[in-house]
Amino acid sequence: MTLGNMENVEVFDTEGKGRGLRAAKELCAGEVVFAEPSFAAVVFDSLSAQVCHSCFRRQEKLHRCGQCRFAQYCNRTCQRACWEEHKQECGAIKNYGKAPNENIRLAARILWRIGKDGGLVSDGQLTTLDELEDHMADMPEEDLKELKIDVHNFLDYWPRGSRQYNVDCISHIFGVINCNGFTLSDQRGLQAVGVGIFPNLCLVNHDCWPNCTVILNHGNQTALNSVYHSQRRIELRALGKIAKGEELTVGYVDFLNVSTDRQRLLKQQYFFDCTCEHCTNHSKDDLMMATKEVDGKEPSESVVKEVTEYSLKALEKIEKARTEGNYHEVVKLCREALEKQDPVLADTHLLHLRILSVASEVLSYLKFFKEAAGYAHRMVEGYKKLYHANNAQLGMATMRSGVTHWHAGLIEDGHSMICKAYAILMITHGPSHAITKDLEAMRMQTEMELRMFKQNEYVYHTMREAALKNQPVSMMTEPIEDGIKEMFRKK
Ligand SMILES: [Zn+2]
Ligand SMILES: [Zn+2]
Ligand SMILES: [Zn+2]
Numbered sequence: 001m002t003l004g005n006m007e008n009v010e011v012f013d014t015e016g017k018g019r020g021l022r023a024a025k026e027l028c029a030g031e032v033v034f035a036e037p038s039f040a041a042v043v044f045d046s047l048s049a050q051v052c053h054s055c056f057r058r059q060e061k062l063h064r065c066g067q068c069r070f071a072q073y074c075n076r077t078c079q080r081a082c083w084e085e086h087k088q089e090c091g092a093i094k095n096y097g098k099a100p101n102e103n104i105r106l107a108a109r110i111l112w113r114i115g116k117d118g119g120l121v122s123d124g125q126l127t128t129l130d131e132l133e134d135h136m137a138d139m140p141e142e143d144l145k146e147l148k149i150d151v152h153n154f155l156d157y158w159p160r161g162s163r164q165y166n167v168d169c170i171s172h173i174f175g176v177i178n179c180n181g182f183t184l185s186d187q188r189g190l191q192a193v194g195v196g197i198f199p200n201l202c203l204v205n206h207d208c209w210p211n212c213t214v215i216l217n218h219g220n221q222t223a224l225n226s227v228y229h230s231q232r233r234i235e236l237r238a239l240g241k242i243a244k245g246e247e248l249t250v251g252y253v254d255f256l257n258v259s260t261d262r263q264r265l266l267k268q269q270y271f272f273d274c275t276c277e278h279c280t281n282h283s284k285d286d287l288m289m290a291t292k293e294v295d296g297k298e299p300s301e302s303v304v305k306e307v308t309e310y311s312l313k314a315l316e317k318i319e320k321a322r323t324e325g326n327y328h329e330v331v332k333l334c335r336e337a338l339e340k341q342d343p344v345l346a347d348t349h350l351l352h353l354r355i356l357s358v359a360s361e362v363l364s365y366l367k368f369f370k371e372a373a374g375y376a377h378r379m380v381e382g383y384k385k386l387y388h389a390n391n392a393q394l395g396m397a398t399m400r401s402g403v404t405h406w407h408a409g410l411i412e413d414g415h416s417m418i419c420k421a422y423a424i425l426m427i428t429h430g431p432s433h434a435i436t437k438d439l440e441a442m443r444m445q446t447e448m449e450l451r452m453f454k455q456n457e458y459v460y461h462t463m464r465e466a467a468l469k470n471q472p473v474s475m476m477t478e479p480i481e482d483g484i485k486e487m488f489r490k491k
Contacts, residue, residue, distance in 0.1 A: 005034065005035070005124055006034050006124045006126060006200065007024065008023065008024055008025060008027060008031075008033050008034060009021045009022065009023065009024055009033060009034060009126075009248065010022055010024045011126050011127075011203060012247075014205065014247065016275075017205050017272070018133070018205075019127075019203055020203065020204070020205045020247050020248075021126075021200075021203050021204050021205075021247070021248045022245055022246060022247045022248060023242045023243065023244055023245065023246050023248060024244065025244050026241070026242065026243055026244050027238040027241070027242040028238060028241055028242075029238055029239060029240045029241060029390065029427050030237060030238065030426060030427035030430065031237065031238045032235050032236070032237055032430065033212060033235075033236040033237065033238055033248060034124075034200060034235075034236050035217075035233050035234070035235045035236075036124075036198045036199075036200045036201060036233065036234050036236075037198075037232060037233050038184075038196040038197065038198055038232040038233075038234075039110065039113060039121065039125075039129070039196070039197045039198065039199055040085070040106060040109035040110045040113050040196060040197055041056070041106070041109075041184055041194055041195065041196030041197070041232050042102050042105045042106045042109060042194055042195060042196070043056065043102075043193060043194040044102055044192070044193060044194055044195065045099075045101055045102050047193050047194070048070065048072065048099070049062065049072055050062070051072075051186065051193045051194065052072065052073050052074045052078050053071045053072055053073060053078075053082060053086070054073050054074070054078035054079065054081050054082035055074060055078050055081075055218060055232075056184055056186065056187075056193055056194055056218065056232060057074065057186060057187045057218060058186045058187070058191070058193065059074050062074065063075065063079070065079065065086070065090060067090045067091075067094060068089075068090045068091075068093040068094050068099070070093050070098075070099040071086055071089075071090065085109060085112075085113075088108075088112045088159070088162060089105065089108060089109060089112070091159065092108065092157055092158070092159050092162075095159065096156065096157045100153055100154070100157045101150070101153075102194075102195060103150050103174060103177055104150055104153055104154045104157055106177055106181070106195060106196075106197070107150075107154055107170065107173045107174055107177060108154065108157065108158060110129065110173055110177075110197060111158075111162075111163075111165060111170075111173065112162065114129070115162065115163045124200070125199055125200060126199070126200050126203060127199050127200070127202065127203060128199070129173065129176055129197070129199060130172070132176045132180060132199065132202050133175075133176070133179065133180075134171070134172045134173075134174075134175025134176050134178070134179070135175060135178070135179050135270075135271045136171065136172070136175045138271040139175070139178070143178070147171065147174050147175070147178070148171075150174055151167060151170050151171055151174060154170055154174075155167075155170070176197070176202075177195070177197065179269070179270055179271070180197060180202045181195040181196070181197065182195065182196050182197065182198055182201060182214075182234065183195060184196050184216055184232065185216055187218045187434050188434060188435055188438070189215070189216070189396075189429070189433075189434075189435050196232060198234050201214060201234055201236065204236065204248055204249065204250050205247065205249055206249060206250065206251065206252040206253075206266065206270065206272075206274065206276075207249035207250075207251065207276045207277075207278075208251060208253075208255055208259070208262055208274060208276045208278040208279055209251075209255070209276065209277065209278045209283075209388060210239070210249040210250045210251045210388075211238065211239055211240060211242050211246065211248060211249055212236050212237060212238055212239060212242075212248050212249060212250050213236075213237050213239055213250060213251075213390075213391075213392050213428050214234050214235070214236050214237070214250050215234065215235050215237060215392065215428060215429050215430070215433065216232070216233070216234050217233050217234070217235055217429075217430070217432065217433055218232070218434065235430065236248070236250070237427065237428060237429075237430065239388060239390045239391075239427065239428070240390065252266060252269075252270055253265045253266060253269075254393065255278075255386065255387060255388070255391070255393075256288070256350060256353070256383075256386060256387070256393075257288075257350070258282075258285045258288050258289065258350070259278065259279045259282045259283070259285050262274060262279065263279055284386055287346070287348040287385060287386060288348060288349065288350045288386065289349060289350070290345075290346035290348050290349055291304055291344060291345060291346055291349070292342075292343065292344055292345060292346050294343060299343070299344045303344055304344060304345075307340055307341055307344045307345060308351065310337070310340055311337055311340070311341060311345075311351040311352075311354075311355065312351070314333055314334075314336070314337040314340075314355070315337075315351070315354060315355070317333055318330050318333045318334060318337075318355075318358055321333065322358070322362070327362050327365065327366055328366075330358065330362045331359070331362055331363060331366065331368075334355055334358055334359035334362070335359070337355045338352075338355055338356070338359065338375075341355065347378055347381060347382045348382045348385050348386055352382070353379055353382045353383070356375045356376075356378055356379040356382070357379050357397070359372070359375045360372045360373075360375040360376035360379060360400070360401070360404060361400070363375065364376075364400070364403075364404045364407070367407075369404055369405075369407040369408035369409075370408045370410075372404045372408070373401070373404045373405045373408040373410055373413075376397075376400060376401035376404045376405070377401060377405070377413070379397060379401065380394075380397055380398050380401045380417070383397050383398075389424075390424055390427050390428060391424075391428075392424070392425075392428040392429070394424060395421050395424030395425045395428055395429075396421075396425075398417050398420050398421040398424065399417075399418065399421035399425070399435075399439060401417050402414050402415075402416075402417030402418035402420070402421055402442075402446075403418070403442065405417060406418065406442070406446055406449075407468065409461060409464050409465075411446060411449050411450050411453045411460070411464075412450065412453070414446055415443075415446035415447060415449075415450045418439060418442050418443050418446050419443055421439055422436070422439045422440065422443050425439055449464070
């Protein structure tokens with residue numbers, strides 16, 4: 001499909017949620033409902049020297065823009081592709097003496113783009129930025145103060161020679177960024193690296209059990225060389241069959257929170273009260289807080305309370321040790337917590353799942369694959385009972401678990417999980433996404449190894465051990481923050 005092609009959708013007035021998008025025809029699972037290039041985007045301040053400012057890939061070696069000495073690129077191709085976008089910014093940074101924060105950089109890029117191309121940059125764009133909500137009236141005092149500081153600094157940064165805008169107009173842009181800034185991930189979808197604005201996506205309302213998912217596709221190198229902006233394209237993808245006329249929705253927050261917590265998060269960040277079916281019926285809340293029956297008996301309330309408090313404290317300590325890179329401490333804390341939780345909390349209990357997730361991730365990183373695989377398995381089993389069958393988080397967790405099993409030499413489970421993850425990611429990410437391609441390669445590799453295993457287990461294990469010794473484990477990057485579960489950038 002071509003960029004900006006919006007024939008699958010139409011804008012309509014929802015009851016109580018403002019404007020929304022609905023399907024203009026029947027859609028099937030994995031179908032790209034629409035693709036949209038970013039109107040504007042910037043790399044986070046904290047990663048400005050580690051991520052290419054043009055294609056948003058993480059790179060070992062980047063080349064600095066000789067003019068402003070701020071922007072960094074993979075190579076000349078990326079630099080050239082981005083020049084149109086960076087040109088005015090480059091001069092402004094030079095004059096200002098430094099790069100302002102990411103919000104200000106993004107607001108400026110938006111206004112330069114509007115100045116150059118107007119508020120509507122393609123036929124497929126269904127809304128102008130003027131028409132988007134800024135929720136300034138709902139913002140808490142503190143945030144409003146911060147916004148005013150940003151506007152103030154923006155005015156210092158904004159060149160005299162560029163078209164001038166009044167304070168209300170600039171504030172509106174900051175308000176839009178605040179509630180609609182979409183998190184851009186690196187090429188593997190593993191780390192949040194920047195923030196961008198996609199106007200059509202802003203029209204898609206939230207549902208805790210959505211019928212669509214949104215994914216950033218960095219495209220391939222050839223597309224990158226030829227098409228301006230094509231490298232930062234989101235795709236809205238259908239998670240299942242959607243009837244003509246049905247509203248299209250995505251999940252702004254991770255489903256793995258009990259309904260009252262999701263409602264609180266949504267209210268805080270997006271200023272609305274979620275009245276979706278899952279929130280109204282508190283669906284799956286019972287599973288997310290479920291305790292374990294031992295010999296037909298539920299644990300007492302006081303025991304549950306004690307374990308819950310213990311787990312929350314443990315998670316704080318674990319987070320701290322993880323940020324400090326003290327992974328052996330993380331493992332020790334996880335093992336202790338699991339021992340406490342095991343007799344009391346069910347495998348779908350959120351606090352149990354959080355510990356299982358960290359434990360399996362960090363143990364994998366430390367190459368204790370067997371123990372990691374056991375935890376990963378339980379985590380995925382829990383996720384399967386909670387998430388939509390085609391949820392992207394479930395797909396990613398299944399992939400991690402599959403890789404861990406594979407590395408642990410548990411080739412049958414490993415291969416089967418990698419196949420399951422591949423099936424989910426074909427829908428949520430599509431066949432051209434870098435991570436789906438990785439999975440495809442792993443699927444073939446594990447299939448071959450499985451055949452070998454079935455012929456001769458001894459030879460298989462000898463070969464596997466040798467391979468692990470010689471090869472850096474590519475999928476097991478250092479454990480970073482808890483993946484990307486929030487669709488829009490968290491403040
Ligand atoms: Zn690049
Ligand atoms: Zn520059
Ligand atoms: Zn909800």
